[in-house]
Amino acid sequence: MCGIIGYCGHRPAVPLIIEGLKRLEYRGYDSAGVAFARKDGFEVIRSAGKLGNLEEKLGGLYVYEASAGVGHTRWATHGAPTEQNAHPHTDATGRLVIIHNGIIENYAELKAEMAAQGVTFRSETDTEVLVNLIAKGLDETKDMLQALSWALNRVEGAYAIALQNIDEPDAIYAARKSSPLVMGLGVGENFVASDIPAFLPYTRKVVFLEDGEMCKITASSWSVFQVRDITPVDKEVHTIDWDVQAAQKGGYKHFMLKEIFEQPKVIRDCLAGRLDLSASRVCLPEIENMEIPERLIIVACGTSYHAGLWGMYLLESWAKVPVSVEIASEFRYRDLILDEKDVVLAISQSGETADTLAGIRIAKERGAKIIGLCNVVGSSVARESDAVIYTQAGPEISVASTKAMCSQLTALLLLALYWGEKRGSLDSKLRDGAVRGLSELPGLLEAELPALRGKASQLARKYSEARSFLYLGRGLNYPLAMEGALKLKEISYIHAEGYAAGEMKHGPIALIDPNFPTFALAPVDDLYPKVKSNLEEVQARAGKIIALTGPEAELAVDDPWRVPTPQSPLCSFVFLPALQLFAYEMADYLGKDVDQPRNLAKSVTVE
Numbered sequence: 001m002c003g004i005i006g007y008c009g010h011r012p013a014v015p016l017i018i019e020g021l022k023r024l025e026y027r028g029y030d031s032a033g034v035a036f037a038r039k040d041g042f043e044v045i046r047s048a049g050k051l052g053n054l055e056e057k058l059g060g061l062y063v064y065e066a067s068a069g070v071g072h073t074r075w076a077t078h079g080a081p082t083e084q085n086a087h088p089h090t091d092a093t094g095r096l097v098i099i100h101n102g103i104i105e106n107y108a109e110l111k112a113e114m115a116a117q118g119v120t121f122r123s124e125t126d127t128e129v130l131v132n133l134i135a136k137g138l139d140e141t142k143d144m145l146q147a148l149s150w151a152l153n154r155v156e157g158a159y160a161i162a163l164q165n166i167d168e169p170d171a172i173y174a175a176r177k178s179s180p181l182v183m184g185l186g187v188g189e190n191f192v193a194s195d196i197p198a199f200l201p202y203t204r205k206v207v208f209l210e211d212g213e214m215c216k217i218t219a220s221s222w223s224v225f226q227v228r229d230i231t232p233v234d235k236e237v238h239t240i241d242w243d244v245q246a247a248q249k250g251g252y253k254h255f256m257l258k259e260i261f262e263q264p265k266v267i268r269d270c271l272a273g274r275l276d277l278s279a280s281r282v283c284l285p286e287i288e289n290m291e292i293p294e295r296l297i298i299v300a301c302g303t304s305y306h307a308g309l310w311g312m313y314l315l316e317s318w319a320k321v322p323v324s325v326e327i328a329s330e331f332r333y334r335d336l337i338l339d340e341k342d343v344v345l346a347i348s349q350s351g352e353t354a355d356t357l358a359g360i361r362i363a364k365e366r367g368a369k370i371i372g373l374c375n376v377v378g379s380s381v382a383r384e385s386d387a388v389i390y391t392q393a394g395p396e397i398s399v400a401s402t403k404a405m406c407s408q409l410t411a412l413l414l415l416a417l418y419w420g421e422k423r424g425s426l427d428s429k430l431r432d433g434a435v436r437g438l439s440e441l442p443g444l445l446e447a448e449l450p451a452l453r454g455k456a457s458q459l460a461r462k463y464s465e466a467r468s469f470l471y472l473g474r475g476l477n478y479p480l481a482m483e484g485a486l487k488l489k490e491i492s493y494i495h496a497e498g499y500a501a502g503e504m505k506h507g508p509i510a511l512i513d514p515n516f517p518t519f520a521l522a523p524v525d526d527l528y529p530k531v532k533s534n535l536e537e538v539q540a541r542a543g544k545i546i547a548l549t550g551p552e553a554e555l556a557v558d559d560p561w562r563v564p565t566p567q568s569p570l571c572s573f574v575f576l577p578a579l580q581l582f583a584y585e586m587a588d589y590l591g592k593d594v595d596q597p598r599n600l601a602k603s604v605t606v607e
C-alpha cells in the first residue's frame with residue numbers, strides 16, 4: 001500500500017512531510033517523492049528506493065520556504081518502481097500535482113482518449129492519467145471541486161488522492177474511494193494522510209473521510225463534500241488515544257492479525273480489472289498471448305508451495321492442464337526433463353526467494369516459458385519471468401504469510417477459470433457459480449472473520465498444552481492442512497504435521513493418543529465420508545479432534561468448528577483464515593513474537 005501525506009500550515013512543509021512518510025514506511029514502498037509550489041510552478045523531487053535516497057536529493061536543495069506540500073511513498077502496482085513512475089505526478093501543463101494510493105481500473109481507456117486529444121504522458125502509471133483527467137475537468141469547469149467531481153465520476157477503481165493547483169498553492173484537495181484517507185486538524189495547520197501515524201505528533205484530532213467524499217484544506221480551514229455532486233458533508237471530529245506504533249497496525253495488536261483481516265480487501269484488489277461479472281468471464285491480459293501449457297510445473301517454497309499445490313487441483317480439473325508442483329530447493333538440483341513445450345509457474349510473494357529464483361533460471365536454460373505469480377512489483381522473479389501476474393495484496397509485513405496466500409489462491413482460481421474457458425473445458429454452470437461466488441467472497445469474509453477469531457481464541461487456549469498436532473485434509477484441503485501446520489509451527493513453535501488424510505493409516509496413526517490432537521478439515525463435500533472414517537480411526541485411539549466443517553455436518557468430534565462452507569473451492573477462503581487465526585491466537589496466548597518468529601526471515605534470499 002502507498003503512503004500519502006499533504007500539509008498546509010505554518011511550518012516548513014518538506015521536512016514535516018518527510019518525517020510523516022517515515023511514519024508510514026510500515027505500509028511498504030519502493031520509491032518516494034515530495035512536491036510543493038514555487039513562484040514559477042511545482043517543484044517535484046522523487047527517487048527510487050528508500051526515503052534515504054530522497055533525503056539525499058533534498059539535502060542539496062533549499063526546500064524550506066513552502067508551508068504547503070504533498071509527499072508519497074509508492075508501492076508499485078502499474079509500472080516498475082523507478083523515479084519516473086514515482087509520485088507526485090504533474091499533469092502535462094504542470095498546473096496540478098497529485099499523489100495517489102489505489103488502482104484506477106479503467107486508466108488504459110482514459111489514457112487512450114486523452115492521448116488521442118494530444119495529451120502526452122511521461123510515466124507508465126495510472127496516477128498520471130488521473131491527474132490529466134482532473135486537469136481536463138479544470139479546463140472545462142474552472143473550479144477544482146467541480147473538476148474533481150467530474151473526473152472522479154468517470155473513474156473506476158480505488159483511490160486516495162491529494163493534489164494541489166498552482167493557482168491555489170496554500171490549499172490541498174483530497175478524495176477517497178476504497179483506499180484510506182484521514183484529515184488531521186491542528187492549530188494553524190491541517191493534514192491529509194493515508195493513516196493517522198503520519199501526523200499524530202502534531203495533532204490527535206482526526207476526521208475520517210468515507211468513500212465518495214472529497215475535502216479541501218488550508219492552514220486555517222477544512223471542508224468536506226460528496227464527490228458525486230459536491231454536496232457539503234458534516235463530519236465528526238474524533239480524538240485519537242493511540243500511540244504511533246499501535247496506529248501503524250491500524251489498532252491491531254500485530255501486523256499478522258491486521259493482514260489476516262485485510263483478506264477481504266486483498267481478494268477485491270486481486271480481482272480488480274480481472275473479473276467481468278456481467279459477462280461472467282476472467283481477463284488476464286498478462287498471459288493472453290500465451291498458449292495453454294501442455295504441461296505446467298509450479299515451483300515455490302513454503303506457503304507459496306502450499307498455494308501451488310492447491311492450485312494444481314483446479315488447474316487439472318477445470319483447465320485440463322497436467323500439473324506438477326515442485327519444492328524449489330529440490331527442483332533446482334534435480335536432473336530435470338524440461339523443454340520449450342513446458343511452462344513453469346513460479347509463485348513467490350517476495351519475488352526474491354533464492355531457491356525459486358534459481359529454479360526459474362534453470363527452467364529458462366531448458367527453454368521453458370516462465371510465468372511469475374508475485375506480490376512485489378519489479379521483484380527479481382517478476383523481472384526474470386516471461387509474464388507476471390501480480391497478486392496486488394499490498395506489502396505483507398509479518399513474517400508469517402497470510403494475506404499473500406489468500407491472494408495467490410485467488411489468482412490461481414482466476415487462472416484455472418481463464419484457461420478452462422479458453423480451452424472450452426469449463427462447465428458454464430460451474431464457471432458462473434465460481435465467478436458469482438468469488439465476487440461475494442469479500443463480503444462473506446468480512447462478516448465471518450470476527451467469529452472465526454473468537455472461536456480460534458477459545459480453541460487455542462483449550463489446546464495450548466499440546467506439544468504436537470496432526471493436520472489432516474483431502475483434495476484441496478490437503479494443501480490447506482499443510483499450511484495450517486506450517487502456520488502453527490512457525491509462530492507458536494508447537495510441532496505440527498500436515499498430512500493427506502488418506503495417508504494417516506500408512507504411519508502417522510501410530511502417533512495418535514490423548515496428547516496428540518488432530519486438526520481436521522472436513523467440509524461436507526464428496527470426500528467427506530472418507531475424512532469422516534479417518535476421524536473415526538483417530539477417535540478409536542482416543543485422539544482429540546478439532547474439525548473445521550459445515551453447519552450441516554453431523555460430526556461427533558471433541559471440537560466441531562462450524563463455519564460457512566460456500567461451494568468448493570470457495571470454502572478454502574474461509575478455512576484459510578480459520579487456520580491462520582488458530583495459529584495466531586495460540587502464538588499470542590503462548591507469548592511468542594508473532595510478527596518476527598525466531599530464526600525466520602520474511603524473504604529467504606539465501607540458500
Ligand code: AGP
Pocket residue numbers: 301302303304347348349350351352353356399400401402490601602603604
Ligand atoms: C510462510 O509463512 C513463510 N514465511 C515462508 O514459508 C514463505 O512462504 C516462503 O519463504 C516463500 O516466500 P515467497 O513467497 O516470498 O517466495
